[in-house]
Amino acid sequence: QQPVQSPQAVILREGEDAVINCSSSKALYSVHWYRQKHGEAPVFLMILLKGGEQKGHDKISASFNEKKQQSSLYLTASQLSYSGTYFCGTEDSNYQLIWGAGTKLIIKP
Amino acid sequence: NAGVTQTPKFQVLKTGQSMTLQCAQDMNHEYMSWYRQDPGMGLRLIHYSVGAGITDQGEVPNGYNVSRSTTEDFPLRLLSAAPSQTSVYFCASRRTGEGANVLTFGAGSRLTVL
Numbered sequence: 001q002q003p004v005q006s007p008q009a010v011i012l013r014e015g016e017d018a019v020i021n022c023s024s025s026k027a028l029y030s031v032h033w034y035r036q037k038h039g040e041a042p043v044f045l046m047i048l049l050k051g052g053e054q055k056g057h058d059k060i061s062a063s064f065n066e067k068k069q070q071s072s073l074y075l076t077a078s079q080l081s082y083s084g085t086y087f088c089g090t091e092d093s094n095y096q097l098i099w100g101a102g103t104k105l106i107i108k109p
Numbered sequence: 110n111a112g113v114t115q116t117p118k119f120q121v122l123k124t125g126q127s128m129t130l131q132c133a134q135d136m137n138h139e140y141m142s143w144y145r146q147d148p149g150m151g152l153r154l155i156h157y158s159v160g161a162g163i164t165d166q167g168e169v170p171n172g173y174n175v176s177r178s179t180t181e182d183f184p185l186r187l188l189s190a191a192p193s194q195t196s197v198y199f200c201a202s203r204r205t206g207e208g209a210n211v212l213t214f215g216a217g218s219r220l221t222v223l
Contacts, residue, residue, distance in 0.1 A: 087152065
């Protein structure tokens with residue numbers, strides 16, 4: 001079942017912070033976060049494993065609450081390059097990755 | 110190191126025609142998968158494979174066939190194309206097992222069915 005992402009879209013000024021949430025109705029093995037620019041393939045940001053978390057970039061971090069089956073992506077002091085659509089992917093014990101519908105992030109100067 | 114290579118990048122078909130989207134990876138990844146991406150709907154899993162000779166259905170498998178005869182290749186076949194299959198298709202691969210297994214995507218194949 002597809003994880004639910006919120007918000008669907010967010011508009012920020014450069015330098016502002018944002019939080020993107022991802023929740024699942026299934027028990028999770030890991031959560032993956034990717035960013036996609038228009039017309040391009042998704043690009044890896046970070047992966048969070050059951051029992052821990054990993055930080056992919058300095059100003060982009062994430063948390064993983066296994067009990068609540070939720071993950072959040074935090075973007076601090078956003079830059080114009082952060083614009084794009086962010087996807088969370090949830091993985092179950094059968095290695096199957098299912099993706100949320102995405103959160104469109106627009107950064108204005 | 111080429112990563113994940115998809116061909117063709119663009120394809121136009123008529124309803125009822127068949128075609129194969131090719132996907133190859135040179136990273137010795139056990140897991141390979143096909144997704145379709147439609148506007149506003151994110152990535153939907155079509156089929157996936159955890160090793161040569163093993164395939165399984167994802168969320169939207171109808172109208173598509175796959176096979177995995179080698180570790181490197183995972184072609185996606187459309188036997189009788191329909192306009193509803195107009196989409197952007199991504200192939201992706203990664204390792205399996207314990208640990209952080211990053212999914213590497215191909216550049217995508219844009220398919221239009223008239």
